[in-house]
Amino acid sequence: MDDTIAAVATGTGAPSGINIIRISGPQAAEIVDGIFLSKTLKGTFGSAEPNKMYLGTIASDDFYERAFCVYYKAPKSYTGEDVAEIHCHGGLAVTREILRIVLEKGARLAEAGEFTKRAFLNDKLSLAAAEGVADMIRAETVGQAKNAYKLMSGQLTKGIEKAEEDLFDIACLLEVKMDFPDEMEEDVKPKAKEIIDSAYKEVERLLDGTKKSKIIRSGIDIAIIGSPNVGKSSLLNAILQEDRSIVTPIAGTTRDVVKESIEYGGMKLNFLDTAGIRESADEIERVGIEKSKNAVLTSDVVVLVKDLSRETEEDFSALTEGKIVVPVANKKDLAVCKKEGVKICAATGEGVEEVLKKILLACGGEDVEREGVITDERHISALMECRDHLLSAQKNYDVAPTECTVVDIYAAAEALGKITGKTATEEVVDTIFRKFCVGK
Ligand SMILES: Nc1nc2c(ncn2[C@@H]2O[C@H](COP(=O)(O)OP(=O)(O)OP(=O)(O)O)[C@@H](O)[C@H]2O)c(=O)[nH]1
Numbered sequence: 001m002d003d004t005i006a007a008v009a010t011g012t013g014a015p016s017g018i019n020i021i022r023i024s025g026p027q028a029a030e031i032v033d034g035i036f037l038s039k040t041l042k043g044t045f046g047s048a049e050p051n052k053m054y055l056g057t058i059a060s061d062d063f064y065e066r067a068f069c070v071y072y073k074a075p076k077s078y079t080g081e082d083v084a085e086i087h088c089h090g091g092l093a094v095t096r097e098i099l100r101i102v103l104e105k106g107a108r109l110a111e112a113g114e115f116t117k118r119a120f121l122n123d124k125l126s127l128a129a130a131e132g133v134a135d136m137i138r139a140e141t142v143g144q145a146k147n148a149y150k151l152m153s154g155q156l157t158k159g160i161e162k163a164e165e166d167l168f169d170i171a172c173l174l175e176v177k178m179d180f181p182d183e184m185e186e187d188v189k190p191k192a193k194e195i196i197d198s199a200y201k202e203v204e205r206l207l208d209g210t211k212k213s214k215i216i217r218s219g220i221d222i223a224i225i226g227s228p229n230v231g232k233s234s235l236l237n238a239i240l241q242e243d244r245s246i247v248t249p250i251a252g253t254t255r256d257v258v259k260e261s262i263e264y265g266g267m268k269l270n271f272l273d274t275a276g277i278r279e280s281a282d283e284i285e286r287v288g289i290e291k292s293k294n295a296v297l298t299s300d301v302v303v304l305v306k307d308l309s310r311e312t313e314e315d316f317s318a319l320t321e322g323k324i325v326v327p328v329a330n331k332k333d334l335a336v337c338k339k340e341g342v343k344i345c346a347a348t349g350e351g352v353e354e355v356l357k358k359i360l361l362a363c364g365g366e367d368v369e370r371e372g373v374i375t376d377e378r379h380i381s382a383l384m385e386c387r388d389h390l391l392s393a394q395k396n397y398d399v400a401p402t403e404c405t406v407v408d409i410y411a412a413a414e415a416l417g418k419i420t421g422k423t424a425t426e427e428v429v430d431t432i433f434r435k436f437c438v439g440k
């Protein structure tokens, strides 16, 4: 990586307060030195105190801009190389012009993700951590951002890194000790068994967590169901604080499924308001009711709404069997009977927040947010591959020759290496960084 790259590191779509032009590579300081004048800077920009902002002027021909420049000296920079940043006003023309000048002075326009790719190649972060950086930038909910931080900071993968290292070390030791049967039986084989078992436990734990990864990735799908007229649409409108679904006193108002999302507690909650379920002679209503039943099937959580002003109501237990159900009793203001569930008044919004809290609690949304989960398909398939090799090692441990165990252990370590990046192919690495934005 002997060339120097540059790009706008901030959003380039619209004018903003400031923009940052990032330059990385051996010529970074020299390029800034040629265009930056600062009274506080004694000597060249390459002799500037690292990590310190210098106020000055970017000057080239008859173009001038007041800007801050900062120098991060290799290896203590994001990429591990010499890095310089120019913090200028966030206008589109000024930013474009400074980038043009920087490129004219010898830098090359960075490709998507190239700064982070260099950081990875310079061992500043693991491949999984780099993917965490991309997740952080793409995060649309606070829950996604929190999960991305856990990946980026290594919290989520520290068990993987340890297991990879332990497996690799013990495989090497087994190989070396094959010619010393006494030591092998007494010392090395029991140790190897321990390491295989503990790696298996960690991989299983992470894979178990991935069952909930959908909650982070695409949110919680919630079907609001119940008999006609109980207040399902009123509940959706109260949640959205908007007049979204049609509400009337006529039973059978909602026909099509109405889908709307909100963010609550850092999670995306995707609500489906459905047609009230009853026996109906009306063909259009019957189609709507079929859609309600389908919504139950595809949802993560069912909010079953009942009406406190009605003594009797249909039983939906067969339909909701095996589903996580949050019972809600609406029309608290007209209550004439007792019913199970969160008491609410959808017409005024009273108790609605309690319903949201119950949804999060019911599907473990808070645990997922606290502990973090592996969400990336690439990581999940590498974990599964590792689990298969560890299972094979465990199964054949006492019967197969040590050579076979060694092969399994190496294969398990290699599978984990696809996550940390130690054994990821160049093609995989390139594909991952291509998905980044330019400037990161
Ligand atoms: N008093 C009272 N009336 C309510 C409350 N919530 C809803 N309603 C009324 O109940 C009637 C039915 O409300 P909807 O929200 O349309 O009920 P729904 O369950 O969506 O009905 P369908 O779409 O026909 O299945 C409307 O007249 C609402 O104004 C409430 O908390 N208190």
Ligand SMILES: [Mg+2]
Residues within 6 Å of the ligand: 232, 233, 234, 245, 246, 253, 254, 273, 274, 275, 276
């Ligand atoms: Mg409705």
